[in-house]
Amino acid sequence: xxxxxxxxxxxxxxxxxxxxxxxxxxxxxxxxxxxxxxxxxxxxxxxxxxxxxxxxxxxxxxxxxxxxxxxxxxxxxxxxxxxxxxxxxxxxxxxxxxxxxxxxxxxxxxxxxxxxxxxxxxxxxxxxxxxxxxxxxxxxxxxxxxxxxxxxxxxxxx
Numbered sequence: 001x002x003x004x005x006x007x008x009x010x011x012x013x014x015x016x017x018x019x020x021x022x023x024x025x026x027x028x029x030x031x032x033x034x035x036x037x038x039x040x041x042x043x044x045x046x047x048x049x050x051x052x053x054x055x056x057x058x059x060x061x062x063x064x065x066x067x068x069x070x071x072x073x074x075x076x077x078x079x080x081x082x083x084x085x086x087x088x089x090x091x092x093x094x095x096x097x098x099x100x101x102x103x104x105x106x107x108x109x110x111x112x113x114x115x116x117x118x119x120x121x122x123x124x125x126x127x128x129x130x131x132x133x134x135x136x137x138x139x140x141x142x143x144x145x146x147x148x149x150x151x152x153x154x155x156x157x158x
Contacts, residue, residue: 074140
């Protein structure tokens, strides 16, 4: 009997010495709509996030810069690597369109006036993540007469 009481006391003493090691109620739980977590109903996510294949991911932007001042229109094929192109935005004075078929996105754009493309005229929106990148597979620009320009006329910032 004494032995059982001693074992019980020792057990209680060990338990009381351990402290509270239980994680907080929300530790390790992914809240729907949060970064890296499941999307909310209707494909919605928290601020600054987009629903991509059922998970909420951050959005990154890459500027497409026309480096040749003679360029008045361009056509580009972008290739995704660990990311998804969500859309392409065109600044005032630039008209453009896109067609997305993963892992490629075709983009064409032109100036509305006979002036060079300004910085920020074309911006690529994509999901963000470790090792995520978009590369130029094909890029060609044309002058005001429609003649293809030689050399590198475009640069994509990741």
